[in-house]
Amino acid sequence: MPGKKAAHETQVHSDQTWRERLRYFEAEQDALLRTIREFVEIESPSDNKPAADRMSRFLAERFAAFGGRPRVYPADDFGNNLQIDFPGREPGSGPGREKTKPVLLLGHFDTVYPLGTLATMPCHVADGRMHGPGVLDMKSGIALMLFAIEALQAWHSGLPRPVTVFLVSDEEVGSSSSRKITEALAMESAAVLVLEPAAGPRGAVKTARKGVGGYILTVKGVAAHAGLDPGKGHSAILELARQITAVSKLKDLRRGLSVNPGVIRGGTRTNVIAAEATAEIDVRIKIAKQAATLDRKFRSLKPFDKRCTLTIEGGINRMPMERTASVAALYKKAQAIAKHLDWKLEEAAVGGGSDGNFTAGIGIPTLDGMGGVGQGAHAVHEHIVISELPRRALLLAGMIESV
Numbered sequence: 001m002p003g004k005k006a007a008h009e010t011q012v013h014s015d016q017t018w019r020e021r022l023r024y025f026e027a028e029q030d031a032l033l034r035t036i037r038e039f040v041e042i043e044s045p046s047d048n049k050p051a052a053d054r055m056s057r058f059l060a061e062r063f064a065a066f067g068g069r070p071r072v073y074p075a076d077d078f079g080n081n082l083q084i085d086f087p088g089r090e091p092g093s094g095p096g097r098e099k100t101k102p103v104l105l106l107g108h109f110d111t112v113y114p115l116g117t118l119a120t121m122p123c124h125v126a127d128g129r130m131h132g133p134g135v136l137d138m139k140s141g142i143a144l145m146l147f148a149i150e151a152l153q154a155w156h157s158g159l160p161r162p163v164t165v166f167l168v169s170d171e172e173v174g175s176s177s178s179r180k181i182t183e184a185l186a187m188e189s190a191a192v193l194v195l196e197p198a199a200g201p202r203g204a205v206k207t208a209r210k211g212v213g214g215y216i217l218t219v220k221g222v223a224a225h226a227g228l229d230p231g232k233g234h235s236a237i238l239e240l241a242r243q244i245t246a247v248s249k250l251k252d253l254r255r256g257l258s259v260n261p262g263v264i265r266g267g268t269r270t271n272v273i274a275a276e277a278t279a280e281i282d283v284r285i286k287i288a289k290q291a292a293t294l295d296r297k298f299r300s301l302k303p304f305d306k307r308c309t310l311t312i313e314g315g316i317n318r319m320p321m322e323r324t325a326s327v328a329a330l331y332k333k334a335q336a337i338a339k340h341l342d343w344k345l346e347e348a349a350v351g352g353g354s355d356g357n358f359t360a361g362i363g364i365p366t367l368d369g370m371g372g373v374g375q376g377a378h379a380v381h382e383h384i385v386i387s388e389l390p391r392r393a394l395l396l397a398g399m400i401e402s403v
Contacts, residue, residue, distance in 0.1 A: 018340035021397070024151060025390035032147050032389055033130060035062075039109075039139035040123040040132040044079065046110040046173045052079025055109050059142065059167060060084070066150055068165065075177040079110065079169030083185065086149060088161040101190035102162035103400050104364075105145045106182065106355055107138055107371075108171030112378050121380060129374070129383040140384050141195030141371030142167060148397040160401055164189060171355055174317055179358055186359040186366075191330060191403040193396065194356035194368040197377060199348035203388055206369030207331050208323040208349035209357055210256065211285040213316035215298050216278060217243060219266075221308045223275035233273025234307040237266045240277040242304045247281060250297055256286025257294065258351075283316070284351055288361070291316045318357035323349070326365035330403070334367060337398040341391060365403075370396055 025032075044055035056079050060070035068084035075081060088100060111134035113121070123132030130140075145165055152159050166185050168178035175182070186192050199206050219240045224233030244261045251259040259281060266277025285291055299312050321327070331347050338345035348369070356368040372392060374384035 013340070015340050018337070018394070021151075021155075022341060022390055022394050025147070025393045028147060028151075028393075029386070029390055032143055032393065033125070033386065035143045035146065036130060036135060036140050036384075037123050037132075039143060040135050041118060043113065043115050043118060043133070044109050044111055044169075045114050046078060046112070046170055048115050049075075049077070049079055051115055052110055052169045056080045056082045056167070056169065059109060062146060063165060066146065066153065068149075073178075073181055075169060078173070078177050081169050081178045081181060082109075082167045083181070084165040084167075086159050086163040086165070088159045088163065089156065100161050101188065102164040103403050104185055104189040104192045104359070105163060105165045105195060105396075105400075106192055106359065107141050107145065107166075107195040108168045108355065109139065109142060110169050110172050111137070111139075112172050125386070128386050130386055131381070131383040133382065136197045136372055136374040136382050136384050137377035138196055138371050140389070141197070144371060144389070144393050144396055145195055147393050148400060151393070151397050152400060163400060168355060175355055175358070178355070182355050182358050183362055186362060186364040189364060191365040191367070192356065192359040193370050193399055193403075194354055194359075194366065195371040195396070196354045196356065196368055197371045198369045198373045198392070199350055201373065201375065201385075202346055203373040203392070204346040204348040204369065205331060205334055205367055206321075206350055206356070207327050207347040207367070209321040209353055209368065210351045211288070211291060211316050211320035211357065212318045212353035213283045213285070213291070213314065215281045215283065215312060215314035217247070217281060217301070218278045218311040218313075219243065219276065219303075219308055220311070221273070221275050221277075221305070224273045226271045226273050230273065234305050235273050236277040236308060237274040239303060239305050239308040240264070240266060240279055243301060243310070244279055246301065247298070250294065255290070256284070257290055258282075258284045285316065285320055287322060288319050291319065318353040319361040321354075321357045321360035321366060321368065324360070326363075327360065327367065330365050330367040330399075333402050334395060334399060337395055337402070338391075341394075343391060345395070367399070370399070
C-alpha cells in the first residue's frame with residue numbers, strides 16, 4: 001500500500017506517493033458512492049427522533065466494523081449523538097513522551113428534509129452527480145470520514161494517530177443537545193476537521209464563518225374594536241412595523257453584520273386592533289466583538305407607542321469562526337497536500353454557521369468545509385460531484401496524518 005510512513009511525516013511523501021494514494025481512492029469510488037447512497041436512504045430529519053436514532057445506530061455499526069469504539073449520548077428531543085474513538089499507534093512510552101492528542105472529525109447526520117422526502121426526491125446518479133436529500137449536507141462528508149480512516153489503517157497497519165469522530169443529531173436546529181459535548185471533545189483534541197460541504201464548485205475549504213443568532217421581538221398592545229373604538233386601541237402590529245424599521249437599520253453589510261426580520265405574526269381578525277405581534281429576526285456577525293454591541297442595541301429598544309410593551313428574547317447561538325493564525329496554519333497544511341496533485345486548493349469565508357464555530361470559538365484549530373463538493377444544500381437540486389470524491393478523501397486522510 002502507498003504511504004507506509006510514521007505519523008506526522010506527511011510532508012516528506014513524494015508526489016508519486018500522493019498520486020498512488022489518489023489512485024487508491026479512485027479505485028474505491030464506487031464503494032464510496034454505495035456507502036453515501038446507504039446513508040442518504042436512511043432519512044434522518046432533525047425533528048424525528050426515531051428516524052435519527054436509526055441513523056445513529058447504523059453509523060455506530062459501520063464505524064465499529066473498522067475498529068472504532070462507539071459511545072452514544074442519549075438525547076430527549078433529538079436523535080442520540082454519536083462519538084466513535086479510534087486508537088492510534090503510539091510512538092512509545094518513557095520520560096518526556098506525551099500521549100498524542102486525537103484529531104476530531106466533526107459532522108452531523110440530521111437533515112432539513114421531512115420523513116418521506118425520498119419519495120419525491122430519490123437518491124440517484126445522473127451526469128456525474130449524485131442527487132438526494134442530505135447528500136451534500138452532509139452524508140457524503142460522513143462517508144469520507146469512514147473511507148479516510150480505512151485507508152490510513154491500510155497504509156500504516158493501523159491509524160498513525162488517535163482519531164475521534166463526533167456525529168451530532170441536531171446541527172440543523174441549533175445543536176442544543178450536542179454543543180457541550182462538541183466543545184469538550186474539541187478541548188481534548190489537537191485540531192478539528194469539519195466535514196461540512198466545501199464552498200462553491202471549486203471546492204474551497206472554509207477558514208472563516210459568520211456568527212449566527214436569532215432574536216424574537218414580541219410586542220403587546222391594547223386590543224379594541226377597529227370600528228366602534230378605534231381610538232382606544234394600541235396596535236401591536238403597527239408598533240412592530242416601526243420596530244422592524246428600527247431593527248433593520250442595525251445591519252452594516254460593509255462590516256459583515258446582517259439583520260433579517262424573517263417571520264412575522266400578529267393579530268387575530270381584521271376588525272380587531274392587534275393586542276400582540278411577534279417578529280423572528282436572524283442576525284449574522286463577522287467578528288466576536290460585534291455580538292455584545294448588537295445584543296445591547298436589541299435590548300435597548302424602546303416602544304414608539306408608550307402603551308405598548310416590548311419583550312426581547314434570544315442572542316448569538318454560534319460565535320464567528322475567525323481566520324486566526326491556527327486556522328491559517330491548518331489551511332497551509334491542506335494547501336501543501338493539494339499541491340502534490342497540482343490542485344490549487346482555495347479558501348473561503350462564508351455567511352452560514354456550523355459546529356465548527358463552536359470549536360474555533362474556544363480556540364481549537366479548526367478547518368471547515370472538508371466534505372463533498374456540490375450545490376443545492378437544503379434544496380431540491382442538492383447534489384455532489386462524484387469525480388471530486390477521491391481527492392476529498394485523500395485530503396482528509398493527509399490532514400489526519402499531518403496535524
